[in-house]
Amino acid sequence: MNINRHNYETFFLLYVDNELSAADRKAVEEFVQVNTDLQVELQLLLETTLPTETVTYNDTQDLYKKEIELDSLQENLLLHLDNELDASAKKVIEATIGSDNNISKEWQIWQQTKLDSNDIVEFKDKKSLYRHEGSRVVAMRFWRIAAAAAILLMILLTGISILRNNKPLDKEDSTAKNETKAVDKKQSVNKEQVQIKSTENTIGPSEERTTENIASVQTKEEKEKNKNTVTPAKQQASFVEKNSFAAEQKAVNSNNVIKKTSLENINKEKSNETIASTVLTNRKSEVVSENKIPDAVASTSSIKEKISAPSKPFIDYNSVPAMPDSYAKTAGLNEGTSENNNKIFYMNEETVARSKVGGLFRKVKRIVARNTNINTGKSVKIAGFEIALK
């Protein structure tokens, strides 16, 4: 390929990069001599090449590496210095050191390279390194202290109120007991009086009939109890009867004294009424006939209607002795009447069931419930104590 004015640039670049053969280089040089106008262009291209610089690395010594050239003696001395020899090798090297002065001197030099372990450097601030696994302490803020104090105060006040309430209640109990005892005494006296009166009333043949009639009424009533189906009125009667027996048996229990006395009084009044009515019936029966009463309950109720308002009862109701099944009779008698006193029994039952401590707790509960969870925005009110929220 010949160089000409059309392809001279390629030849010039290859000439600058020294990529042409010797013949081509000579051809380029001849071409430039013929075409002098292109000589400047070739010169400019030659000036773009970087000059060769000589940079020397001064620390070549650091880069040199030497293989450790230790003979077996030196290595053994070093291992002995590092205490890495076993007992037998240690004995051999120690013997060698002891036998040769040159080796002994060598060993002394090696020993100088060993650091002294007694060269102690004290770390003065050891306290900063100590650590302790302390138990977790929760900081008690002011509102927590206030809440705790409020709770304690509430407990204290409650305790005081309990102690105060207990004293008058005890007094009331004792007075109630005294009253019931007095009533019992009165009733026993009345019973005696009634017995005397009844013995007085038995004088004469007609009076004997009355007693017979009373007995017949009672026996018929007992038969009725066995025969009749259970009616609500009779259920109440049996309930009352049980209560009365329980009340009599548990006379020692102070809490039930009021109830028992009231029940006894009420039942005895009723029984007295019943007995009085039966006695009156017998009086009437003298006039009417000696016919047997078909239904004791019905007869007693009808008779009671007749003698609903006696101006002067010939017998004291309170003085009539209580009969064993008087409660049932009373219930039977009161079945048809509008004034049903069962309510009284149930009320008494409730009052007896409520204990003093229970009542106190109910009061406290009511007060707390009224004043609890009252959210005032930044605080909560509990039992009158306002606790600030965060």
Added chain:
Amino acid sequence: MACIAITYHCMTEREYNECVNHYADNVYRFILKNLRHEEDARDVVQGSFEKMWVNRLQIDNEKCKSYLFTVAYHLMIDHIRKNKRISYKEEFSEIDRGAVKQHSNAKRILDEALSKLSETQRSLVMLKDYEGYNYTEIGQITGLNESQVKVYLHRARLQLRAYIVKPENVI
């Protein structure tokens, strides 16, 4: 937190504090002679013990010393890499002024020779001479194998020896 390790006895608070009493000086010496800077050495010691406290339930109490030196060594290497511009010669003169008192000329020369060593070589020499670890234990602490420890340590000895036997350093 409770120790769940079965094969070893976990470090307790008391044992940790005993470890402080026994090894704080050793670790401090090891680090101070490497770094030649009291404050930096103290920081490394603090960091080492802090790490040991955090990981005390994973540490066998019998190996607390080697654990401590391992942590301290790596913290020291990290510290050196972060502060490559430290001039050991200047720091060494600081130690001369009072940080570490030199009691004899031989010790001074040996310390000078020690300062010429690389961190690894210096650490190996100190672990061997001060703490008395064998090649295997040193390898575990520094992360090298046993033959590497042996070669590096012997090379360090030769350098120390070469420095000591120089005519200007001969006592």
